Amino acid sequence: MKMNIISRFARILSGAALTVAVVGSIVGCNGGEPMAPTTPDYIQFSDTLYVLPVVDDVEYHNVQVVATKACDYDRTVAVEIIDAESNAIEGRHYSLESNTITIKAGELVGNVRVRGYHENIDVYDSLGFKLNLIVPEELQWDMYGTETNVLLQKACKFDINAFVGYCVLTSTYIMNYMEVDKRLVKAELDPENENTIIMRDYFFDGYDVRITFKDNDILNPLIEMEDQVFGSTSEAFGTLYGDGLIRLYQPTAYTSYFSSCEKFIFQYMTLYVPGMEEGYNTVGTFVNAVEWITDDEAEKLKREGY
Secondary structure, three states, X not given: OHHHHHHHHHHHHHHHHHHHHHHOOOOOOOOOOOOOOOOOOOEEEOOOEEEEEXXXXXXXXXXXXXXXXXXXXXXXXXXXXXXXXXXXXXOOOEEEOOOEEEEOOOOOEEEEEEEEOHHHOOOOOOEEEEEEEEOOHHHOOOOOOOEEEEEEEEOOOOOHHHHOEEEEEEEHHHXXXXXXXXXXXXXXXXXOOOOEEEEEOOOOOOOOEEEEEEOOOOOOOEEEOOOEEEEEHHHHHOOOOOOOEEEEEOOOOOOOEEEOOOOEEEEEEEEEOOOXXXXXXXXXXXXXXXXXXXXXXXXXXXXXXX
């Protein structure tokens, strides 16, 4: 406890000295003269909330600071962490590259550089911290203020091969229509479509389903399914309806997504039977959860009858 107090006291002293030095060097673009109302000069964060994906312990992310007016000289601004409004711990969950940012001459943007510590953050953590810009009052825009919130979200790089092999399917469809609680499925790479897997015998033997991963936004990893055959009405319901086949599609009203960190997908599907009268052809919308497992776990499930 003694070392923590000493360390924190040293940080307060060094921060205070930095603040005095930096604030003394910041003036408006007119060198401190009163500004005309038509040429406001403010410095602020570009947003009040940033969500940063923590993928590894090396990458830095930018928290953007903007000025409303470019100057013909560099401007340096101090940044402080408001501990009382933060639950992420500096040095454990994240660190700042510097406690100052510089907006270069002729430019409008500078960046607070934030590095997250991947191994110290759990995928279910809700961690964040608040930053404050230390600028003279005349450079503060009351409408937006000088503070921003930064959230740290653990993320993992996408690898399609992590979603190949054995997986366990649970589904509200299985609960309602099948006499099992889960199903062992094997996924293979689709040789014809990028970032796509084929779920062999997904719900019924002989009927495969293709699922595509959309990995362009690491904080919003989505999956997509085209309209495709799900199974036969004879096997599912014991009789022939419509053209004899049940089809599925992904409803747009719900979000289907995947997790690279946890190796699972969470998926909505709507089932319908073509050839039946409108209003009677929809079976329903169901939720599927699929979790990838090891070969040893799969062998154990096989021995148990799955």
